[in-house]
Ligand code: NDP
């Protein structure tokens with residue numbers, strides 16, 4: 001029994017070292033593989049090439065190297081019925097909340113404006129704003145959204161959350177579904193998107209959606225680029241309805257050199273760095289799932305292929 005590892009961003013050696021400390025004798029091969037395909041029973045992957053996972057006849061579970069699983073589900077030839085577990089990792093969660101707090105505080109304290117003023121050598125005094133009046137709306141109240149929301153509450157912001165199903169999180173005003181979306185957006189001054197990319201969230205954030213927020217609102221997106229209609233976001237920034245955006249993810253990555261986001265005065269671009277699962281932190285949960293899958297038990301953090309997350 002051999003674990004197949006496929007990723008163009010994660011270090012296979014580090015993963016092998018950490019996993020072998022927990023699972024001595026673990027056999028791991030870096031894919032795509034061309035021989036002994038029958039030996040592969042599990043796959044630990046980030047963005048496997050389309051059709052690749054179908055080549056292993058004895059594959060019984062897929063483990064994602066990311067919290068999102070759209071990089072796996074987008075494969076039209078994905079083998080059917082093979083369970084998929086996503087990555088849940090305390091360090092990844094910590095990193096994401098740090099990214100969210102930093103981005104929210106940067107917009108809240110208008111550092112984007114002061115950075116622009118510095119380039120013009122302009123002393124543009126503005127009264128520091130009161131964070132108890134800046135409402136932050138978090139879309140997607142899963143593992144990452146909930147942690148970020150809790151930390152925003154602890155930092156003193158009024159926080160709203162929006163998810164598919166209604167939540168009860170201390171200090172967070174909760175909204176759910178299409179019925180709750182209008183009221184959520186109307187009350188949101190800084191919108192943080194932590195939704196997964198699924199059939200229901202693709203292209204969700206378009207011009208109409210963004211215009212439901214108050215004029216002067218900000219947008220922070222460390223989830224997935226395809227949740228946003230990028231030309232609509234640019235339109236709403238140009239019209240002055242939105243004051244700024246921090247974007248970590250894009251429809252095409254790396255972001256093409258010709259893309260208007262690179263030079264847009266109201267946009268901060270980061271290269272999909274908000275968070276990641278380092279093996280020294282994430283390996284214990286992955287090892288646990290490897291043990292469970294091999295023992296014929298249900299893995300933890302399973303996704304539902306029907307909802308796509
Ligand atoms: P979870 O699966 O834990 O949470 C997803 C949340 O989104 C849930 O609250 C869910 O609602 C909500 N949701 C899903 N579909 C809808 C919908 N149609 N309408 C309303 N709410 C919806 O995911 P994580 O928090 O772990 O991760 C979120 C995403 O963050 C990942 O999918 C990935 O794309 C992105 N990510 C980005 C990284 C980066 O570096 N930029 C790093 C890691 C993750 P409910 O609770 O009701 O089910």
Ligand code: OXD
Pocket residue numbers: 065066067068069087275276277
């Ligand atoms: C993830 C990511 O989904 O890094 O974990 O984008």
